[in-house]
Each structure stands twice: as C-alpha cells, then as structure tokens.
Amino acid sequence: MELVVFLITALVSVACAIAMILSKNAVHSALFLVLNFSAVAILYLLLHAPFLAMIQITVYAGAIMVLFLFVIMLLGAEQGEGNDPIRWQQPVAIVLGLLLLAEGGLVFFRSGNIIPTPGNGTAFPTDPGATGGIAELLFTKYLLPFEMTSILLLVALLGAVVLTIKSREKEGAS
Amino acid sequence: MVPINYYVLLSALLFTTGVIGVLTRRNVMIMFMSIELMLNSANLALVAFAQARNDIEGQILTFFVITVAAAEVAVGLALLVGIFRTKRTINVDDISTMKG
Numbered sequence: 001m002e003l004v005v006f007l008i009t010a011l012v013s014v015a016c017a018i019a020m021i022l023s024k025n026a027v028h029s030a031l032f033l034v035l036n037f038s039a040v041a042i043l044y045l046l047l048h049a050p051f052l053a054m055i056q057i058t059v060y061a062g063a064i065m066v067l068f069l070f071v072i073m074l075l076g077a078e079q080g081e082g083n084d085p086i087r088w089q090q091p092v093a094i095v096l097g098l099l100l101l102a103e104g105g106l107v108f109f110r111s112g113n114i115i116p117t118p119g120n121g122t123a124f125p126t127d128p129g130a131t132g133g134i135a136e137l138l139f140t141k142y143l144l145p146f147e148m149t150s151i152l153l154l155v156a157l158l159g160a161v162v163l164t165i166k167s168r169e170k171e172g173a174s
Numbered sequence: 175m176v177p178i179n180y181y182v183l184l185s186a187l188l189f190t191t192g193v194i195g196v197l198t199r200r201n202v203m204i205m206f207m208s209i210e211l212m213l214n215s216a217n218l219a220l221v222a223f224a225q226a227r228n229d230i231e232g233q234i235l236t237f238f239v240i241t242v243a244a245a246e247v248a249v250g251l252a253l254l255v256g257i258f259r260t261k262r263t264i265n266v267d268d269i270s271t272m273k274g
Contacts, residue, residue: 002175002176003176006176006180010180010184013184013188014184014187014188014191017187017188017191017192017211018191020191020195020204020207020208020211021191021194021195021198021199021204021208026201026203026204029203029204029207030203030207033207033210033211036188036211036214037214040214040217040218043181043184043218043221044218044221046176047181047221047222047224047225048225049221049224049225049233049236051233052217052221052233052236052237055237055240056240059240059244060210060214060240060243063244064210064243064244064247067247067248067251068203068206068207068247068251071203071251071254071255072203074255075254075255075258075264089197089198090198093194093197093198094194094197094198096197097190097191097193097194097197098190100190100193101186101187101189101190104186104189104190105183105186108179108182108186109179133230134230134233134234134237137230137231137234138234138237142234145238149238149241149242152241152242152245153241153244153245155245156244156245156246156248156249157248159248159249159252160248160249160251160252161252163249163252163253163255163256164252164255164256
C-alpha cells in the first residue's frame, strides 16, 4: 500500500518537474512547481516527517510560490523568451544532465555501504505526530544555528527592501 | 516500507530535471524555479536518510535549508525586479553588461 502511494506520488512529482521546464508560460511553470512541492510534502508524510510536510506546504507551496507568481505577473514575464543564440547548447545540456544522473546513480548503487545503518543520534519520537523531538533539538543543540537563521531572514528582508528602494529613487531622479 | 533507494533515485531524478532546466531555459524566472526544484530534491534526500538512520537531525537540517531557500528567494526576486526595471528584459542572454 505504502509502495503504491509512493509510486503514484513520485510519478506526479517527476511529471510536474518535467512539465515545469518544458512549459512556455512562466505562470504554468510556477503552478506545476506548486504541484511538485505538494507531492514532495506527501512523500515527507510517508517518511514520518509530518512537521516538515506542513512546513513544505505553507512555506514552499504557499509563501515562496505566491511570491514567484506575484513577481511573474508584476513584471509581465510570462513569455519573453527569444530563441537561444547558441543552437548547440540545449542538446549538450540535456546530455550533460543525463550524464550527471548516471554518474550519481552509479556512485550511489555501486558502493554498498552508503545506505546508512541506524545511527546513535537522537532517535525519532515514538509518537509519529509529535514534533517535540524537532523542537527540543532546535532549541538546545541547534540553538545557535537557529538564531543565525533568524538573523539571515532579517538581513534578507533588509536586502530586499534596500534593493527595491534604490531603483525607485533612480527612477525618480531621471 | 518503501526502500530508501527509491527515495534517493527520485531525488536524483528531480535534481537532474532542475539542472537541465537551468541549463536549457533562458527565462530567468524559470531558471530560478529550477534552482528551487534542486534545493527541494536535496531536502527529500535528507529526510529519506534521516528516516533510514532513525535520526531526527536530518529533518533539522532540512528545516534550515528551507529557511535559507526562503531568504534566497526574497533577495533573488528583489534583484530580478531591479534588473527588469533597468533592462526591461527577463532573458538572461540580454543581461550581459559585465561581459568583457
């Protein structure tokens, strides 16, 4: 049963990823990416990570993709892609990408002991719905990185504001 | 119980799709979305390994990756808006002012 759910979700996510890079309209690409993120959220549920699944839906499929769609529509950037001036680039890129996939697969499946054994780190909480394990680690062992991400988000916020304000001043001056 | 190999294979497939998207498309928005796809596939591999090791720290790393991705999107989209205001294009081939 679990395998059937996995296979269907994996098929949806790969199909959406391929449709995203093939579609001509950037809005369609963004919507395919939302579907892909939702499929990955279902996979997180299968992997006993319910908190991350919800984060994936709210932050990725919600906040980030809304930002993307907003900017695409603000700029009117749905089409606007001319012909590639370098003709041979696309087939070469596809071949190189498939080569990367083959190489990664070879490295992973040829070396047997990459697949890890159960470690001696912090075990999963026994109740699969509990996010207490994540919270406890986040506020004890990983407190410093956690605070650093808050600073990172603040700097990103300031950066976004500064970047847009400067260009507005220039437009006003000219 | 799905074997972890399947998750890693799916993650590799999604990552490759993202790489091909960045390399082939010239619309800067779609290139940006392909980068998000790559980050997301790395997250999937992290969560799968966390499950295989029965160790929740992999999920914490995923949490940080999502935060960094959110910050990256905010700054990146602000940059794109700035570029579009000055150059009036989203085709990366037209953004070549710094080319020697």
